[in-house]
Amino acid sequence: MIKINELVPSASMELTRMAKVIKDEGRKVYTLSIGDTHFSLPRSISSKLHSLPEISSHYGPAQGVFELRKAMAERYTGYEPDDVVIVPGLKQGFFYALEAIEKKRVAVLEPSWLGYKATCTLAGCDYIPVNTYLPNWKKTLKDIDFDVLMLCSPNNPDGGILSKNEILDLREIIASKNAWVFVDIIYERYAYGRTNLLTRLNPLLDYTKILIGNGFSKSHAMTGYRVGYLMIKDQNVRTNILLIQQNLATCASSHAQHLLTLCPDPEEISYFSEYYEGNREAVLKIFPEWSKFTPKGGFYFFVDLTIYGITDASEFCAKALMNDGIAMVPGSAYGTGFDNYVRVSFSLDRSELKEALNKLKNVIKTYYA
CATH class of the missing domain: 3.40.640.10 (Type I PLP-dependent aspartate aminotransferase-like (Major domain))
Known part of the structure; x- marks a missing residue:
């Protein structure tokens, strides 16, 4: 039997919902929370839509x-x-x-x-x-x-x-x-x-x-x-x-x-991967102290915030979203013992990503340095 009372909302989807509410209020929101690519459907696939x-x-x-x-x-x-x-x-x-x-x-x-x-x-x-x-x-x-x-x-x-x-x-x-x-x-x-x-x-x-x-x-x-x-x-x-x-x-x-x-293996797949590998390097240029958290795959950094003296990532993420429009997922969503971690997605357009990260860097410097 499904234990419906034990189910909780998806943390990443809930943060994305909250980000949309803020965005609908006319405020700028940087979505570093959702596990989705920013790319559109590959052209080599979309061009086949009328050939089905x-x-x-x-x-x-x-x-x-x-x-x-x-x-x-x-x-x-x-x-x-x-x-x-x-x-x-x-x-x-x-x-x-x-x-x-x-x-x-x-x-x-x-x-x-x-x-x-x-x-x-x-x-x-x-x-x-x-x-x-x-x-x-x-x-x-x-x-x-x-x-x-x-x-x-x-x-x-x-x-x-x-x-x-x-x-x-x-x-x-x-x-x-x-x-x-x-x-x-x-x-x-x-x-x-x-x-x-x-x-x-x-x-x-x-x-x-x-x-x-x-x-x-x-x-x-x-x-x-x-x-x-x-x-x-x-x-x-x-x-x-x-x-x-x-x-x-x-x-x-x-x-x-x-x-x-x-089109099971579109040519754009290689470009997508190369682009996000470039995004990974862009993150490290802005946050070189994150090098110890460099991902070998995927498109997220999982950062231990204690390097900034922060132990409550949930509070940090809530403040960053409500005050500065930066959406991230606290580490507690990914298991027990990760309350001081935050997941930061880099699956964005690179210019948007850099803008978001520079703002995040300023937030950390202003409030947690």
Whole structure:
């Protein structure tokens, strides 16, 4: 049963709502809070909008359009189109998966995307946080009892990418418990420094109980289209996922799937990643003291505000928004023990980003120096 009283509003979406209220009052707002790109739909995709088959406005197969599943399977070693399920966003996909395997103890590497906890609540699972900023976090993980491990790489909110050794250690731990591992790689296309994330994940890809979640929201600037996909070889679990999808959503958007089938890998993807890598460097020019928090992927800095003597990030974010029109997400949204952190998104137009950061720098200098 869903414990509705345990659900809370998404912190990033709530801050975005508050920012809109302020903006509607005629005040300038700098949105450094939401996990969305500032790019429009890639031209190579939007140009296909008038080329869609008539069938795209009707129900599609619950598992997803075959051509799109085939295109996605080809990106992963050892996967076939039948191993792919197209879902209406990864939030829904992970919910399906937790329900499908009927496991109830979920360990999550924190700091983590706030949606994981909500998904566990919706699925009636026990959420077990593991703070990866503590030196003994792998021992902690090894010592606890769990059925599923959820992880994200590149990670939201700090842009961390698991090292090869960490991946090998995690495989050993989950195998010793015969546990499932859900690997969220939605920021895969934003892995900087020529990191090939799929190659790095190879030690996990042949693990029997693995589910990979990816999608098009971030990479293709299509957050509003709500199309993600799950990669899973276990036929029984995949069948259960399809049963749930058939009865809850019928299928992911046929329109979006056929559009992506016409252009699954647009040339703009590389430009998007290069642009945000440039934004990352622009952040460091204004805040060189943030170099220790430099993300390896994604488009967020997760900053420990104690470098400025600030211990309450929630209060800091509230004041910055109400007094100065700067929207950021406090670290408490991403797990226990991160009250002094703040997530700052750099997925903005660069000139807007620089303006926002210079204003933020002035706020810190004026009130917290």
